[in-house]
Amino acid sequence: MRRLFYKGKLADTIEITGADAHHLMHVMRARPGQQILVVDDENQVGRMEMTAFREDAVTLALKEHLDADTESPIELVLAQCLLKSDKMDWVVQKAVELGAVGVIPVRSRNCVVRYDAKKAAARCVRWQKIADEAAKQCGRTALLQVSPVVGLSDFLAAEHKAGDALIFFYENENEQTLKRCLGSVTAKRIVLLVGPEGGFSLDEAQEVEQAGGRSVTLGPRILRAETAALAAVTAVQYDLGDLS
DSSP states (O other): OOEEEOSSOOOSEEEEEHHHHHIIIIISOOOTTOEEEEEOTTSOEEEEEEEEEOSSEEEEEEEEEEOOOOOOSSEEEEEEEOOSTTHHHHHHHHHHHTTOSEEEEEEOTTOSOOOOHHHHHHHHHHHHHHHHHHHHHHTOSSOOEEOOOEEHHHIIIIISOTTOEEEEEOTTOOSOBHHHHHTTOOOSEEEEEEOOTTOOOHHHHHHHHHTTOEEEBOOSSOOOHHHHHHHHHHHHHHHHSSOO
């Protein structure tokens, strides 16, 4: 059953407008009596029936509330350094499916792609659309938030908040494993920092460590950046989240 996210609180009757209404009417060609799942801003899920259609809105009637919370017990954020081609699209989609609550695109020294402000903003709009669609498809009860592109230094100064557990994956780390690091994590919010195709420079690794980041290894093999992101999120969800 199709899932929609509603900006508001579920009620006996609500209206869906904008792109979702257009999709229901003109892509799905929905008719009165058909039902969908609706998730509101408070993560409540309702089974709702389409009862009326206007040019720019669909009216829904609540049939029943559902106990269907699918969110992880940990607040997991992926800070991913920019990747080339469509790899960033893939990473965002999989982060949603694996239960992350946010993706922060980070600009670091060895990033192959270089966006100006206009292109960066357009990319973030695209990534948010990918995230929203993935949330509908995989049954999330909350949307993942894609943040604006930020430089590494600014990320460490502003995006990485006091009290977070900041873990970064560094190919020159040979001793500290992710499992051992997670054994000492008590923070509610965990931020995973994954480098670009070229990895982190020595200066950048030192800068992250000085900001409180803990470097870990993902094993003896060198992983592609997109593989490292997927492996990192999966491992953390298995150890501390809802995949265990």
